[in-house]
Amino acid sequence: MYINLLKVGDLFSNILYRMLNPEVWNFQAPASVFQSHKVERDICLKKIRQFNFVHSVTVILPDILSVPDSFGLNLTNCDYYRVNSLTIDELVKPDFLKNFLNCGNVNLLSVNTSIDCDDCIAITTCGKLILHLNKLTFQTLGLEGKVSHFHKLSKGKYIVSIDLKSDSLKPGKAFYERVKNCLQKLKADVILQWEPPNEDICPSSISKYFFDLGYNVKLCKIKKDSETIFDVKVPVVENFDKLNQYETAKFVEWLGMVMINGSMEEQSSYISTYATPEPSIDVGQIKILRWRGFFNVSKVIHMLQEVESKYCKGQFFKAIYFQGFSDSPVVWGLNEHHFYTNGDNGGIVIMKKDEFFLCCQKCSNKYYK
Incomplete structure (x- = not known):
């Protein structure tokens, strides 16, 4: 039987190359768990109380130009x-x-x-x-x-x-x-x-x-900062019941862009840009307030109640984002936490009048091999 040694050599060389140079870009990273649903107020508060070790809190207030100095004082004074x-x-x-x-x-x-x-x-x-x-x-x-x-x-x-x-x-x-x-x-x-x-x-x-x-x-000491973004397009949320997982993910992504004051203007047809989810409406400004430190989750609930009582009567939604520590042993309840490719853990509460929409972010439950 005739064997082409050159082809056999090429085969082994190719195998050796792949062993030394794996296509790491083809390895799928563990997906984070993202859950979102409309909830009753009491259930929303009960779920938030299960969260441990809050590292930062961000409040997003569309169509609000300014807030009094006393707003969020419960967080600011949380030494x-x-x-x-x-x-x-x-x-x-x-x-x-x-x-x-x-x-x-x-x-x-x-x-x-x-x-x-x-x-x-x-x-x-x-x-x-x-x-x-x-x-x-x-x-x-x-x-x-x-x-x-x-x-x-x-x-x-x-x-x-x-x-x-x-x-x-x-x-x-x-x-x-x-x-x-x-x-x-x-x-x-x-x-x-x-x-x-x-x-x-x-x-x-x-x-x-x-x-x-x-x-x-x-x-x-708690670190606090705030900013006002002008001339912004805001997604219109008419009914929380009609928000599906895909639309919610887009909306939360938009919130993230707003929180970092990311540009959503098209600079060039050759550069990828981010667009506000439709339908949307132009507003004069969005007020963003941030607190960073170490908080008991009761402070988040107090902030939620403050926003609810003062700013939730208008036509626009209001949102509160709370983020945990990447390296805390537990986050939601007593469920074990970990850091695989990230240590994501947090939640977003979106409020409009008497409606509540809760989004929870958790790390993948995949174990190490």
């Missing part, structure tokens, strides 16, 4: 604190549990940590201590946990969840002593805030608590 090298067992000590965790709402999140390769720590509003740990840290710690959904093949990441409001987590009990001793091995730089049960108590009490324990505590 939070950074505690460096916090030993994690401090979070289960009786004084902390009694005076802060069981009295008001505590939010805590580790900073300068990447969810895909570092140990990440969080306390949710519902009182769960979430430890997102590397394999070596998990094995050294000695607490019960489970393999991360996104690392179930490599088993490189583990999740430990501790209910800080549980009756079993009380001093003197064997479980409490075991948890406290294990958590002494963990340290992290964290940001935190405390929402007191009533306005007579100062939220800064939590910073003094850690300062008195000898920790380096830094006050972090």
Whole structure:
């Protein structure tokens, strides 16, 4: 049998080339989960309350030229604190549990940590201590946990969840002593805030608590900015019931362009441009306000109620966008979060008169191979 060695050589060369130079542009990135639907007001608020660790809030107000200085004051005055090298067992000590965790709402999140390769720590509003740990840290710690959904093949990441409001987590009990001793091995730089049960108590009490324990505590201020965009085309939203997934995606994309003040004017027939979804109408201006920092989700709900009461009676929609942290262990409820090609997580509430439309953005549930 005659074999053409040149063709065989070309075949192996081609295989070797493809192995060394894979067509990475043909690999499909995991798709983010985008959900949108019209909801009743109470259901909308209930869904938003499941969100953890808000990093930024943006309000879009079409046909509004200016807002009073008092608008959004609840967000502007939402100071939070950074505690460096916090030993994690401090979070289960009786004084902390009694005076802060069981009295008001505590939010805590580790900073300068990447969810895909570092140990990440969080306390949710519902009182769960979430430890997102590397394999070596998990094995050294000695607490019960489970393999991360996104690392179930490599088993490189583990999740430990501790209910800080549980009756079993009380001093003197064997479980409490075991948890406290294990958590002494963990340290992290964290940001935190405390929402007191009533306005007579100062939220800064939590910073003094850690300062008195000898920790380096830094006050972090909310960053606020605003702008007014003039002569803008705005999509007309007549009926939320008629919005399908495709139209909603286009509308949300338009909101994103407005928030970054992107150009929607055609510069050249050879350059791709973005057009406002139709039908649309010309308005004189759009007011955009942004807050960036660390917020309890209750602040988002308060802002929603403020916009609803003051600006939702006109013909144009109003929108609130809230964004989470890319590297938080959980985002929506207690569902595990991750960073694959992005750490997208957030939501948009679109309001018009008495109607609400909620859009939720989540990371893909695809696990690593």
